Structure formats: C-alpha cells, structure tokens
Amino acid sequence: MTTTSIPMNAPPQTRHGSESETSPEEVLALARTLRWEIGGDFHQTLMETIYTDAARIADRAVTRPGEKPRFDLDRTIDGLVTSRRWGIPIMILMFTAVFWITITGANIPSQMLSNLLIGTIYPALQQAAAAIGMPWWLSGFLIDGMYLATAWVVSVMLPPMAIFFPLFTLLEDFGYLPRVAFNLDNIYKKSGAHGKQSLSMMMGFGCNAAGIVSTRIIDSPRERLIAILTNNFALCNGRWPTQILLATIFIGALAPVYMAGLISALAVVGIAMLGIVISFLVSGMLSRSLLKGEVSTFSLELPPFRPPRVLQTIYTSFIDRTLYVLWRAVVFAAPAGAVIWLVSNITINGTSAAQYIINVLDPIGLLFGLNGVILLAYVVAIPANEIVIPTILMLTVMTLGATNLGAGAGVMFETESNAATKAILTAGGWTVLTAISVMLFSLLHNPCSTTIYTIYKETGSKKWATVSTLLPLAMGFAVTFVVAQVWRLVFGAG
C-alpha cells in the first residue's frame, strides 16, 4: 500500500531507454526482497560504521602536539576523594562545612535585612500611607498584606541562598561534585535513581525550586523525573527555621536543660534524615511503577579538576540561582500576603472569614494531630514555607481574641523570644504532639507554588506537576494521622 509511490502517470520521456530495462515494479519487488536479506541490523550497522569511520579519520588527521599533560595531581586527588576509606568522610566534611558556613553566615545579614525591611521601611510605609490619607483597607491590603509577606520572604530567604548557592557552585566548578555523584551512585542505583540525584537533593536543602532546576545535569529521562519528583523531600531553607523553632520550644523543653540543645538538634536532623530515607523509598517506588517505561541511559562524566573561577562563579550563581528563585518567590509571596490579609479582615456577621474556615478545619486538623489554624496557614502559605510560622502566630492570636498580643488582624509577626512564641502556641491549644505533627507535615506536604511551577516548567507536563504536589501531601496526611492516633493510644488524648 505505502510502498507503491512510483509516478504511474509520469511523462513518457522519463521512461525512455530500451525495453530490456526493468520496470519500476520489478525494481520495487527486488528492493523488497533485498530488504529482507539485508536484515534487521542494517540501520544500526550503517550508523556504527559511519561513527567508526569518522573516529578513524579524526585520529589520523588530528595531531596532538607534544606529550599529553601529566594527570598526576588529578589522579592523586581522584584517588583520595573516591577511595573507599576517605571518599565518604571527605564528602561529609565538605558538606558540613558548606551548611555551617551558610547557617552562621546568614544570620547576621538576615537580621539586618529584617531590621531594614520590616523594622524600618514597614513603619515608614504605614506612616506615609496615613499621611496621604489612604483608607485603612487599602493600606492594610497593600502594606500589611502584600509588602509584609514579600519583605518576610526576602529577608529569610535571600541571605542563606546568596551564601549557599555560590559555595555549591564553587565545588561544582572545581569538579568535586561529579565525584560525589560517582561515589554515591551505587546507593542511588538500588532505588532506580542516578548518582547525580544526590547533588540535586543537596541543592534542594537550599531551595527545592533550585534543586529541580539543577536536575538538568541528569541526562537520562527516567532518572531525571525521579529526581524532580522526590526533590521536595529535601528539607528546604524555608522549612529549616520552622523545624528548629518547634524542636527548640517543644521537644528540647522535654529534656533536662543541659541536654535541650542536643535533643532539639537531633530532632531536626532526624526529620531531615527521614526526608532522605523517604526520597529513596519514593524513588524506588516510582521507578518500579509510574516511571517503568521511561527511557534510561546512565552516564556520568568526571571532568578534570580545575581551579574554580571564584568571581565569575559568585556572579553567575547569584544571577542564575539566587535572584531567579527569589524573583519567583516574590511573585508568589505578594499575592499570598494579600490573601492572608483579606481572609482575616473580611468579616461576615462580625466574624472574619478566617475564623469561619478555621472552625470548619479544626476537627479535620485534630484527626492529624494538627488544628484548623495550621491547616489554614498551610493553605494560604502555599506560595512560601517561610511565612507559615508568622501566619500561624497571627491566626492563633486572632482566634484567641487576644488584643494585647500580635500586630492586628492579617498582619504577620514574630515574637521577640521563643518563650513568647511558646506561650501563644500553647494558648492556641498546642501540645508536644502538635509540634511533632507540624514538623512531620512541614517535611511531607505539597511543595511551595514556586517549586510546583518550576516542576511544570521543567517537565512540561501538568501530570508530573500534579503528582509531585499530591504525592507528598497524601504521605503527609497518612504519616501525621498514624502518628497522632498511636500517640493518643500510648499517651492518652493529647
């Protein structure tokens, strides 16, 4: 049917020549028979021959002046960083250093930014709005809602990212990160993933959106999708403060004073480790079910070590990663701030919309060891995990009707001390179980909208964006539910 594409009505002059010439039909018939004789590998053999010829010509024509440079230094470094004895300890040391520098280095600029954006500019804006006679609802919407949320996200997010990403990029530029992927590949292989997923996961500890962009280094389609879908299980920069705060005021408080710091640190590290374990489990599950048919081709190039180009690296990582992620976060945080302000200030029969929603969500939340305030906070704070705690505090104060606390309806705030935060939360009905449930839920819930959007952009598929949103959410509800019920069975209602 498809093979007979001969021009049957071709003008006669094209067919001149002797009668003894074979007719097109015969040629085609011959071609058909020959096709079977050539066999199935024909295309492949042809391609291989072309490649081989090209390689041979290149080898003959290209001369390499002088002796090859000695790889001695490279080999020594490689031998050290990939050795069975030293490879893993060196890696742990390197990453601990990166995280330590990030955490300690970010504190001061974060505080400065917060002082500037929230301590100085925010009141100035309010005064300016009052001076020009702006109605309260407009200034509330714009300044208390949109500006405050944006300022919050920027001051919490910017400094750690501005330190973490350049450090990470320097290690990458030096050539160390591919060796990490090389060392860890065997572990990742067992869950059907690529060693480079360790790197996108590390990046995810900074920011999941950046982690997902960084999965571009994985060139095998199936492994890349796995890395994208599991990146959310790396506890990001926006969630660390929540974990540290809750671990300090609720879990550390359970231990004797001299142990408190250690216990709360262990609790936070435990949550992060749980995230890593879950990312392995989910990787294995995905590679055996949903992603079974995706193409997989492993390869990993180990580039030669080279001195990192420090200034260029800092510049590009700042532009490509930090500002890129920050811009997207700002775009999503501003509307979130507006929504938070609106739900708290739109009142029906004297009760705010937020209060109505909280009342509906409360019994559902209790089932999972959470409460209505926490669920609402997680809904309105989808754009940025950074504002979850400020929103919870604001909503808790609002539902308590405590006018002497907080900064007013719809205005997010943080307290001066951990003790004050604990006092507010305990008044809002929080127990140790609530704190544990929030810590678990903070690890296992939908990614922030910036991340979801990035997943959509990177995979070009609504399906994968949906899976990556609903899968961790379902897991979060399942885990918190079981923990809450077991806790209540063991310790009685709490």
Next chain:
Amino acid sequence: MPDPLIALIVAGLLAGITALLFWPERGLVIRWRRSRQMNERVLAEDALKQIHKSEMRGQVATLDGVAGALQISRDHTAELLARAEENGLVSNEAGVLHLTPEGRNAALHIIRAHRLWERYLADQTGFGEAQWHGQAEILEHSLPPEEVDALAAKLGYPTHDPHGDPIPDASGQYVAHGGQPLTAIALDQPAQIVHIEDEPETIYAQLVALGLYPGMTVRLVEASSKRVRFWANGDEHVLAPILATNISVVPLPETATVVVESDSETLADLKLGERGKVSAISPRCRGAERRRFMDLGILPGTVISAEMVSAGGDPTAYRIREALIALRSEQASMIQITRRLEPAA
C-alpha cells in the same frame, strides 16, 4: 475527637480497600478496565491471530483450541467464529478452521502491529525484555492500519521484532527467519541465533535471564535427550531440550568464528589500570543507550582504560578518548573488548 483505635482501624480498612481497588496491575478497578478493553473486536482479532498461528505451525485450528488460547467459554468462541464466518474471514470445514485471504490479511495486520509495538518498546522506551510481549498484546489492538503504517515509518521500517520474528510489511508480505531449532543442528557447527520464542512467558524469561538474544553466534557441543550444551559469546550454557527448542538458529559457514572463553571479555572484566580495545557493543544494548555509547565515542577500535572505582564499589570510571566517563557494571558488560591492542593484520 474519635477514639484513636477506632480511627486507626477505619483508616486501615479504607487504605486496604483503596489498595484492593487500585493496586497496579492487580487492583479490581484496573482489572475491570482491562476486561472492558477486551471487547468483542479485540477477541475477534485475537481469534484470527490464533488461527493464523496454528496454520503457520501446521497444526489444525479448532474451536476448542481457539477457546483455550483466548481463555473464554466455548459458546462465546462459537459466537465469535460465527460472526467471523459471516464477515468472510474464516471458513469452517468439518470443525477445522481456515482463514480466508481476507482473514489472513486481517491476522497479518494484527501481527504486524504487535511486532512493530515490540520493536517500539524495545528501542524507544525503558521497558525490559520481559514486558514487551505483554504490552504489545494490548497495544496491537489500538491502532487503525494507517497509524500502524505511521508507526512503521517512525521506526524506520524495521524488518524484525526484537525476538527475531519478521514484521510483515504493509502488504502483508514477509520472509520467515528460516531458522531451525537449536537441537537440530550438527555438533560443532557454528550458527547464529535468529529467533527466540517469546511464548510461553516463563520459558522466555529464563532464556532472557541467560543473556541469549538474536544475533548471537553459538556452537553446539552436546545434544542429548537430557540436556543441550552450547557455547554462546564465550559462555557455556546448559539447557533442557524443551528450552533449547525455543531457540532458532541458522547455520553459519564452517569458517565463522564462535567466541569461546578467553577472548570474549567485556569492559567489566578490565582491572584498574588495564586497557582494552572495543570489539563490539552487544546487540542486547539498543535504542537510546546504544546511541549514548556511540556519542561518548565507544566504537569498535576505541582503546579504553579502567581508571578508578567509586567509593561505593560500583560505577567504574574509564578513560575514553581522553575523557573520564563513569559506567555502571551492567553497562560495561555490554561492551565487548579484546586485549590485543595492535591491529590483527
């Protein structure tokens, strides 16, 4: 607040029911949807295919045979065949079923679709050998003839499916592989595997697990009623005759060399610091993975040295054309090498 124990039990039950309904491949909803896909048209097409298969094997196709192969009742089969007879696809002569020329065309169309899909699954997806046949059994019914042609064009008009079966062309013509069972060739006669039967699945899975594939050269060493022993790509295999008959081979000229033991090594056999020259990439490695190897410069004649092993023990880094590339052991074992670095001539 509900009692925690009751809450746990209720949630456990709900989770159990959900799993029962939606468990991949075994859930009730999934089974129900699959059974709906097995509608009358699909069954009719499978019946034609079954009759064609019997005719090809020189067996007699009967109603019972078709009913057994399709796993449906006799009455249902009779109904199906009656309709096929009405449509002029099948003729029934005293209980023996024959395909009419139209019926044969229809059957060949399904076979063509099936084998093209197997080719597609092998070359363009990440599904493993064991899954090709089952998937193709469902996919073969999904496309009208024009789209099957489009699929053939997309795949570059392949002539054989990954098991070595010929794919009929659009007009239904094909040339059979012409192989004979492995047990039928003479001892010590070099031969090439042209086909590995993909049904029944359990036998096929065993053959795949041994690393046998069409295109391999073999040499029979022993064939008795108890066991069949042969060399294939440097490994000695021992099979029960029932397994060996599912392998079809064509004899090669006496001069053809069948690789035995020593000189059939793969990249995975190189120790650190050793060098080898690529002699071939195993035919088992296909599609995207094969292209990736070639992109990396892993071609017949390329000299590769093993440089270092990961701290985790598995990927090994090889120096390939001055670049350091890490390959996993199962990949390295797809690349056949020789330690003779100088050209043979």
